[in-house]
Amino acid sequence: MNSTVDIGKFYYFFPQAVAVVGIDKNVMPAAWHTPISADPPLYGVLISPKRYTFELLQKRNGFTVNFLEHDQAHLIAKIGSTSGRDINKLNEFNIKFVPAEKVDGPLLQDSYAIYECEKFAVEEYGDHFLFIGKIVLIHYRKEIVSSGQLVDEKKVTPLLYFGQDRYITINPQTLSVFKRK
């Protein structure tokens, strides 16, 4: 093993599903996000203060988290390399959406699952802010779910980010299950 104190972009944690954060009339793909709590159900996204989404998150009381498939990588790359300060991405890229029910953000119609999140907590850490939302409503394509709310690996190809404009997805044939005794 090599060792380095040159931490750089520490890309080793990838791949990671892309979370498309929707708020107001804007969308941005976030590669830094995680569940925070099971009960209450909390979800966190890390957003740089440089982003237009950051401004919106400070003003609004909620946001959506949209999960899309690998065949949408070209679109996600576009919405990740443009700013809502300059263009209305939803219009510009002909993104199909409807308004969320409980928060002020879009539900992207090509998503296989979407969380509606009410703002729960905000904290600054280093050069990003952690915005935590409480999941109050979930939308999902019924046909991609197997028993117990699990995503069926044969029916969905989650869009995973692999660092520096690279996207990838799973190989369903590699699924391994190790039941607890």
Next chain:
Amino acid sequence: MNSTVDIGKFYYFFPQAVAVVGIDKNVMPAAWHTPISADPPLYGVLISPKRYTFELLQKRNGFTVNFLEHDQAHLIAKIGSTSGRDINKLNEFNIKFVPAEKVDGPLLQDSYAIYECEKFAVEEYGDHFLFIGKIVLIHYRKEIVSSGQLVDEKKVTPLLYFGQDRYITINPQTLSVFKRK
């Protein structure tokens, strides 16, 4: 799309790389983790107060984050279903490791990359605590890295967790690159 306020385990964010958190003489796989900041380089793991690792994280000043390949799923399942309160997992499962250089935790020798993290911040959110570490040293297998510290999708099969004891990995042939203009 179906909609539900029955939030349940909201498994839709999976798959997610498994981060094996090492501290003292113990290891546990975490599926809830994320980068937090680029500069300083911060990494966060969500840990339930029920876990033995939680006790250790409160006492110690750092931890390791180990990334392993898909062929280690059987081992990760074992260390995820046992507690360091009952057994020494490193001994019990014959896990090869050496001590970290800057923090008090193991470096798992089958990892393709490992972060050594000094404790930076701790915050309680809902039923979990977010432990944030500052990455002070990275170990990596040189042969799995392509240019710019990127993980080479043809040379590593990252272990991804897919919810409820299911593991999966990537399909390297699905890599798509969309360069920014």
